[in-house]
Amino acid sequence: MDLQLTEEQVMIRDAARAFAQNEIAKVAAHYDESGEFPYETVKKMGQLGFMGIEVPEAYGGAGLDTIAYVLAMEEIDKVDAAHGTIMSVNNSLFCYPILKYGTETQKQNYVTAVATGEKIGAYSLTEPMSGSDAATMRSRAYRQGDHYVINGAKSWVTNGPAADFVLLFTMTDPERGHRGITAFIIETDQPGFHRGRTEDKLGVRASATCEIHYDNYRCPVENRLGEEGEGFKIAMTVLDSGRIGIAAQALGIAGAAYEASLKYAREREAFGQAIGQFQGIQWKLADMKCRLDASRLLIYQAALAKEAAKTSGARFTTEAAMAKLFASETAMFCAHQALQIHAGMGYSKEMPIERYFRDAKITEIYEGTSEIQRMVIARNELGLR
Numbered sequence: 531m532d533l534q535l536t537e538e539q540v541m542i543r544d545a546a547r548a549f550a551q552n553e554i555a556k557v558a559a560h561y562d563e564s565g566e567f568p569y570e571t572v573k574k575m576g577q578l579g580f581m582g583i584e585v586p587e588a589y590g591g592a593g594l595d596t597i598a599y600v601l602a603m604e605e606i607d608k609v610d611a612a613h614g615t616i617m618s619v620n621n622s623l624f625c626y627p628i629l630k631y632g633t634e635t636q637k638q639n640y641v642t643a644v645a646t647g648e649k650i651g652a653y654s655l656t657e658p659m660s661g662s663d664a665a666t667m668r669s670r671a672y673r674q675g676d677h678y679v680i681n682g683a684k685s686w687v688t689n690g691p692a693a694d695f696v697l698l699f700t701m702t703d704p705e706r707g708h709r710g711i712t713a714f715i716i717e718t719d720q721p722g723f724h725r726g727r728t729e730d731k732l733g734v735r736a737s738a739t740c741e742i743h744y745d746n747y748r749c750p751v752e753n754r755l756g757e758e759g760e761g762f763k764i765a766m767t768v769l770d771s772g773r774i775g776i777a778a779q780a781l782g783i784a785g786a787a788y789e790a791s792l793k794y795a796r797e798r799e800a801f802g803q804a805i806g807q808f809q810g811i812q813w814k815l816a817d818m819k820c821r822l823d824a825s826r827l828l829i830y831q832a833a834l835a836k837e838a839a840k841t842s843g844a845r846f847t848t849e850a851a852m853a854k855l856f857a858s859e860t861a862m863f864c865a866h867q868a869l870q871i872h873a874g875m876g877y878s879k880e881m882p883i884e885r886y887f888r889d890a891k892i893t894e895i896y897e898g899t900s901e902i903q904r905m906v907i908a909r910n911e912l913g914l915r
């Protein structure tokens with residue numbers, strides 16, 4: 531597929547590749563080990579435009595399109611998926627919804643700061659008892675004059691420990707089920723906002739994740755995103771977009787695992803020849819390459835569908851779910867094969883293969899598990915929604 535990239539798309543891809551190789555590669559293992567949030571590199575990524583790739587320049591972004599975004603995501607994630615996760619939350623889950631549904635004041639106050647990397651954003655849908663079944667949340671907000679008073683617990687908030695702002699989804703009218711959910715932009719330095727423990731995770735360890743508790747948090751009415759009851763639709767629309775970014779992240783991890791395997795298959799010898807001469811290794815490489823390219827095509831298809839939706843208003847739910855499903859399972863497949871090809875070396879922390887293996891797993895879980903993606907694709911194909 532010749533996508534005929536524009537000059538700007540090539541520029542952002544090359545800039546992301548150079549930044550990842552020159553700045554992130556040297557710190558990735560350290561942050562993976564410590565689990566600290568990489569403030570310094572994240573700030574630089576903001577200054578280079580990576581935190582708001584699709585954000586118009588008027589709001590501090592790079593003013594590019596979805597293809598540019600997935601190209602940059604792939605390059606960053608090829609080197610370190612934790613930096614990619616932080617980037618994806620700021621771009622897809624925070625800036626995108628405020629640009630799409632926000633007021634002019636909200637865009638100026640919140641998008642510009644996050645797109646430039648001065649501030650960190652987060653997205654908060656999940657609760658301790660509400661993950662895949664996202665509409666069943668127990669947190670509540672009620673209106674009191676010109677404020678909403680918010681109470682409840684949210685979990686698995688990526689960027690949560692570092693976030694200056696959180697896009698929160700909570701229930702304003704429990705009787706209406708998913709139609710009673712409303713979105714709010716939360717400032718994390720206000721009374722009633724409490725961070726819980728930071729999760730000790732298997733992978734993407736530097737992308738900090740925590741619980742958040744709201745205890746009579748007072749959110750001004752002007753920080754409501756969209757109308758009351760529109761929150762679930764906003765959350766789902768945002769995930770359609772976010773899933774394309776996670777697919778690109780998965781492609782980056784898969785590509786890194788594949789390229790390391792090719793190199794090792796050429797260099798490592800066993801029984802008097804390079805291991806790449808053995809059919810057992812060749813078949814693994816061939817399967818990895820096919821799945822990588824198929825993932826890339828699904829991702830470009832989804833990115834182009836999202837671009838087309840900007841004028842048609844059509845949903846790209848199925849394309850996004852297919853890209854995320856296939857690319858995340860490809861990341862897991864490639865990381866698994868790479869570890870087997872590298873054997874003991876892959877199992878050791880001397881090489882990043884074990885990190886790819888740990889990082890790949892989350893792409894099958896967050897922003898909707900593989901089971902949810904299959905459900906979404908099949909429901910849409912069957913016309914059940």
Ligand code: CAA
Nearest residue numbers: 655662663664665686687688763766767847896897898902
């Ligand atoms: N776009 C717009 N609207 C949508 C939509 C979409 N993609 N998907 C559903 N809707 C609408 C439906 O049209 C329906 O609207 P009506 O008001 O007209 O009825 C409404 O939403 C409810 O839809 P469903 O009946 O299909 O809802 P459901 O409860 O049966 O299932 C689901 C929905 C697809 C399973 C959804 O709950 C889902 O995607 N679950 C996974 C949640 C998820 O991905 N969580 C990850 C959170 S983020 C994260 O991972 C952490 C992080 O920080 C990165």
